[in-house]
Amino acid sequence: MAEVAVIYCRVSTAEQAQEGISLEAQEACCRAFCQKNGIKVQGVFVERGESARTTNRPILQEMLSFCGKKRKLITKIVVYKIDRLSRNKNSYFAMQVYLKKYEISIKSATEPLGDDSPVGRLLEGILASVSEFESDLVSQRTKLSMQQARSSGRIVHSAPVGYMMRKIEGGKSIAVHDPQRAPFVLKAFKMIASGDYSQAYVRRLLTCEGFLTRKSNPVSGQTFRRILSNRTYAGWIKVSDEIGYVRGDFEPIVSDKLFLRVQKTLEEKRCRGARLTLDNPDFPLRGFVKCGCCGLPLTGCWSKGNTKKYPYYRCRSKSCSFGSIRKEHLETSFMDYLRNSIPGSEEVEVSRATLLEQWGREQSAREEEGTSLLVQLESIQQDRQKLRKAFIYDAAIDRSTYEEETERLARLELGIRDQMEQTSNGTEYLPELLDKAITVISTVASTWYEGNLDTRRKVQYTLFPGGLTYTKSHWVRTPPSGSQICIYDLFSPSLSCLATPTGIEPVLPA
C-alpha cells in the first residue's frame, strides 16, 4: 500500500525577506521528496509569519487535528526542514509522541534523517536539540539591544496588562495607562495587600466586574500571579539579573509601598504551604528531580532559621522519610553529577568515529545513487540529440510530437536534477552536526551554572528528558518516555544503566 503524507510549510515574518526558503520552494521540495519515495500527498498546510518557538500555530494545530481524523490513512508529515516544525525540543518531542499514537512519523525532505535506523533516530534527537540551542543563540543576540532599551527605562516587548503602548514622535512608543484595565490592576493590588482575600477570589471578582485581557479573555490564574509580582506596575524596569532594576519612563500604577506589601502577603501565603509556580528561579530543580524514597517530584520552599530564611528542596509527601535537603547541597551535588556524566574526550572520539563510519556507509549508497542519476541524465541528453536528429535531419516526426517529447524530457531532467540536489544535500551535514552536539555537551555544566532559569531547565531536560531521581547518596536517570532521545546516549553508551520507566506523558498544547 502506498504511503500517504501531508506537507507542512512555514515561513516566519523575519524569513519572508530571505531567499531560498519561500513557501513555494518548500512545497516543491517536499513534493519532490514524496514523489521520489513513492508517497502520496494528501494535503498541504501552509503557515505564514509564525515563529517555530511554540506549537501554538493555528495551521499546525489544524494539521494535527486533520491527521488525527485521518489516522488510518496518513502515515507521514513531510517538512522542508525539521526547524519548520519546531525549534523547541520539548514541543517537537511532544508532537512526535502525539503522532506516534496515530502511527504517523515526521520526514524532513532535506535533512538526512534515516527511517528507523538507530543512527537516524539519534540524529533526529541531536538535530532537535541543536536547533533549540541555535534558536537560543539568536535570541541572545537580540537580548543585548533589548537590555540597552531597558536600561533607559523603556518597556520593551509588549506592555503588561494595564498599560498600552502609544506611538510618539520619532517612531518611538511609550507605555501609558490603559484606562480600562489600569484601575482593575490597582484594585487587585489593594485587595491582595489587605490579606483578607485569596488570589482566586480577587481574580474571579474582577473578572465579573469586567477585567479582561486585550484579547477579551478572562485573566488566567498564572497571568494574575505574574501581575501581582511584576514590579513594572510600581514603575520599575528590570534590566538584567546582574544590573537589576531602573526607574521606568512611564507612570506607575501602584506605589512602591503597596507593591512591597503585596509581595510580603504573597510570600507569607506561600510559606504556609501554598503551591509555588513551576517557574520559580530559586528552585531550578523543582519538579525535575524526584524523591528517591517515594518517587514524587521534589518541591522548593524557604524555611525560617534563627536569623534568616534558608532555601530547601523537600519531598511533596508529608509521610515520606526523605524530608528535605538544603538547596545548595542538592544543586552542588547535581553539578557534580552533571560534570561526571559528561563523556570523556576518548569516549566522544570513539562514538564520533563509529557514527561517522556508519554514516560513511550510507554515504556511499548515496554516492552510488548519485552516479546512477548522472547516467540517467546523460541518457536524457542522448535522447534529446536523437530527437533533434529525427525532427530536423530525418524529418521522421512532426512538430507537435517533437515539442511534446522535448517537454517530457525537460520534466524528466528537472526531476533528476532535483533528486541529485537532495542526495548531495546531506553530504556534509553529519560531521558538522556532531561537532555542534559535542560543543553543547562539553560546555553543559558551565552553561547550567551561569544560565538563568530557562537555560537551566533546558539543559536539564535536554540531557535528561525523563528527569532524575535523587536518593541522598546518588542520582538515577529516569529513562525518557516515548521517542525522546537523550543526546548523552550518543556519546556515552556506558551511562545507559537506567531505572525503571515511569509514565510521563508530554503535554501537547490543545
Ligand SMILES: [Zn+2]
Ligand atoms: Zn518522598
